[in-house]
Amino acid sequence: MARENAGIREVAAAAGVSVTTVSHALSGRGQVSDETKRRVKAAADSLGYAPNRIARALRSQRSNLLGFVSEEIATTPYAGQILVGAQEAAAELGLMLMIVNVKRGTIDDPQIDALVAQQVDAMIYASSSHRVIRVPPKLDPARTVLVDAYDPAITSPAVVPDELGIGLLATRRLLEAGHRRIVHLTVDEDVPAVDGRERGYLEAMDEAGCPPVVVRVPGPATAGAGYTAIGRALETDGDLTGIFAFNDQMAMGVYQAVGPDRDLSIPRDLSVVGVDDLRLIADALRPGLSTVALPHAEMGRRAVELASRLPLAKPRRDQVLRLPGRLIERESIRQLGSLPIRDASGGGENPSAGATVTVS
Amino acid sequence: MARENAGIREVAAAAGVSVTTVSHALSGRGQVSDETKRRVKAAADSLGYAPNRIARALRSQRSNLLGFVSEEIATTPYAGQILVGAQEAAAELGLMLMIVNVKRGTIDDPQIDALVAQQVDAMIYASSSHRVIRVPPKLDPARTVLVDAYDPAITSPAVVPDELGIGLLATRRLLEAGHRRIVHLTVDEDVPAVDGRERGYLEAMDEAGCPPVVVRVPGPATAGAGYTAIGRALETDGDLTGIFAFNDQMAMGVYQAVGPDRDLSIPRDLSVVGVDDLRLIADALRPGLSTVALPHAEMGRRAVELASRLPLAKPRRDQVLRLPGRLIERESIRQLGSLPIRDASGGGENPSAGATVTVS
DNA sequence: CTGAAAGCGCTTACAG
DNA sequence: CTGAAAGCGCTTACAG
Numbered sequence: 076m077a078r079e080n081a082g083i084r085e086v087a088a089a090a091g092v093s094v095t096t097v098s099h100a101l102s103g104r105g106q107v108s109d110e111t112k113r114r115v116k117a118a119a120d121s122l123g124y125a126p127n128r129i130a131r132a133l134r135s136q137r138s139n140l141l142g143f144v145s146e147e148i149a150t151t152p153y154a155g156q157i158l159v160g161a162q163e164a165a166a167e168l169g170l171m172l173m174i175v176n177v178k179r180g181t182i183d184d185p186q187i188d189a190l191v192a193q194q195v196d197a198m199i200y201a202s203s204s205h206r207v208i209r210v211p212p213k214l215d216p217a218r219t220v221l222v223d224a225y226d227p228a229i230t231s232p233a234v235v236p237d238e239l240g241i242g243l244l245a246t247r248r249l250l251e252a253g254h255r256r257i258v259h260l261t262v263d264e265d266v267p268a269v270d271g272r273e274r275g276y277l278e279a280m281d282e283a284g285c286p287p288v289v290v291r292v293p294g295p296a297t298a299g300a301g302y303t304a305i306g307r308a309l310e311t312d313g314d315l316t317g318i319f320a321f322n323d324q325m326a327m328g329v330y331q332a333v334g335p336d337r338d339l340s341i342p343r344d345l346s347v348v349g350v351d352d353l354r355l356i357a358d359a360l361r362p363g364l365s366t367v368a369l370p371h372a373e374m375g376r377r378a379v380e381l382a383s384r385l386p387l388a389k390p391r392r393d394q395v396l397r398l399p400g401r402l403i404e405r406e407s408i409r410q411l412g413s414l415p416i417r418d419a420s421g422g423g424e425n426p427s428a429g430a431t432v433t434v435s
Numbered sequence: 436m437a438r439e440n441a442g443i444r445e446v447a448a449a450a451g452v453s454v455t456t457v458s459h460a461l462s463g464r465g466q467v468s469d470e471t472k473r474r475v476k477a478a479a480d481s482l483g484y485a486p487n488r489i490a491r492a493l494r495s496q497r498s499n500l501l502g503f504v505s506e507e508i509a510t511t512p513y514a515g516q517i518l519v520g521a522q523e524a525a526a527e528l529g530l531m532l533m534i535v536n537v538k539r540g541t542i543d544d545p546q547i548d549a550l551v552a553q554q555v556d557a558m559i560y561a562s563s564s565h566r567v568i569r570v571p572p573k574l575d576p577a578r579t580v581l582v583d584a585y586d587p588a589i590t591s592p593a594v595v596p597d598e599l600g601i602g603l604l605a606t607r608r609l610l611e612a613g614h615r616r617i618v619h620l621t622v623d624e625d626v627p628a629v630d631g632r633e634r635g636y637l638e639a640m641d642e643a644g645c646p647p648v649v650v651r652v653p654g655p656a657t658a659g660a661g662y663t664a665i666g667r668a669l670e671t672d673g674d675l676t677g678i679f680a681f682n683d684q685m686a687m688g689v690y691q692a693v694g695p696d697r698d699l700s701i702p703r704d705l706s707v708v709g710v711d712d713l714r715l716i717a718d719a720l721r722p723g724l725s726t727v728a729l730p731h732a733e734m735g736r737r738a739v740e741l742a743s744r745l746p747l748a749k750p751r752r753d754q755v756l757r758l759p760g761r762l763i764e765r766e767s768i769r770q771l772g773s774l775p776i777r778d779a780s781g782g783g784e785n786p787s788a789g790a791t792v793t794v795s
Numbered sequence: 796c797t798g799a800a801a802g803c804g805c806t807t808a809c810a811g
Numbered sequence: 812c813t814g815a816a817a818g819c820g821c822t823t824a825c826a827g
Contacts (some may be wrong), residue, residue: 129805130804
């Protein structure tokens, strides 16, 4: 894979100019006549010249490398998507990504040291799910961008999903389909995703004048948690018709609970919306699960763009970029239309009159 | 992130020797007295010296970089696991991975050119699922290792799962649990995974003297395909008790089919084993799905180890490393014990007497 | 066993 | 507008 091709000297010789002029002509940095520029470019093309990035990095003290530290890249499909977006943006900017995988909650890792030793221009630290973290102290906060994470202790910019907007989007979708008795199934974890989606739900229900019901079960937010939660929800309100699950896994638990155990079916009796757009789940469930896709690829993109400007950008405190989710429609939401199914009342009451069920 | 620390000159000054001696002492390449070596190392430590990898790469013409080209790293959790294994092995060998994501079936990609321009020492090309591919011509076959893929046209070493062994493992597990009427649900795709697992199934059934039944439905191997396949299987043999699904997604289709549509339950009436150990599915299904985990991380490891030796290794034609799968037990297999449930006959017949059902 | 010197392939003041 | 020269931080023949 070693490049045995022409170097800048060969190009210079072929074009009949000095290496300085080749460098200037190709980089556009110096003053070079158009004619010379043309000749140099022609020579470079015909020789298949590509600058040696290592030599360039050594001389210019810029590696054009971005470090990408990801927590548990393998355990969720999310990190992969962030990576793809980051990768694309990096390619467009002429940067390469150097990737390292660390355990969740890592403070110190020899791999991170290795990355620093590579003299990356900046670092991207991607969490495995939106939460508050402690950035490893090895990373220079002024040269680090956080993805799907937020560290209140430092001033690095962060790119995160707009969790509140996601809660609004999912809940409004159910409201627009005519549902009034909508429950939010969530977990008792103290992370921005849980908090933000719930606040979005409460806000949307408030707007619509519907009493909110939040069912909170012990985390993590798995199918099992969803199974437990929907059971509680149905005990609390046997007439509910809309379910906003914290994520697709919890939504899967709803599917598992309604079929065999009860005489309910989706979407006939219950409309369900999840979050994550985990294809493996959302596509495989019958009927397909409507869900809010998180902007992972876009987060990766934006993180790279921010990181590439980091050495130059002015430090801004609490610079956090919230990116919107996107509703992916499948078949789990029933349009109630003008005629209400079962008891679709509930308008006009104060949201504070709604229930919060906590299972522990 | 730029290292503003000591360079080799500072270490030399601190130790009272030349930079040559520092280089020799630290790399262990030249002849240096133990005493000098000790002094140099102490100086390096106290200054926190780390060699500049870029300078080293430029001078020694070895980048210590491995290119990792992955197809659609985001769409499956597999690629992530391969990456983690590769990452770990690379770290142990003092190598860094430079990662690029390409579309499935890519022949030409500017990202790959970029990787080549980085002067990586070798390349790893990881497919998104075990199949026959055409390696992009930009990659030097003598410096490329294939993962989860095989290109008959070139001589690059390849690291793949032992598909036949996986078929044997899954089928024998059902046989050992006392099942005799075991069906293999698969798809009509011409890839090594389909072919190998099926051959393993046939071999194991033959060993046990049980007639095999293969139900083949149109791909891809999704939950929907599994749903269709189990329907056909039950039409063909209403008394079957064991199901070896091509993968976890097809196994999920079996779960979806047995519950609501028929009076069958897992594992009471049907024992199911899948392949992939997709946590999102295998853990979430009720009962948990027993499945064969593919050796993804190990494949990544071995690929890096091979790649790191590639510039030195002798070219060996058709060097393919087959790594075994591992059975992950959950709750989807019932031990039939000594007393046969329903009709557990079927021994003694020739496998060729078995059926192959193809749905198109 | 130790060190002076060349050089990897570029970029970048600087001089003309 | 163009080019000679220095130098990024190492490694590596080579000489002593």
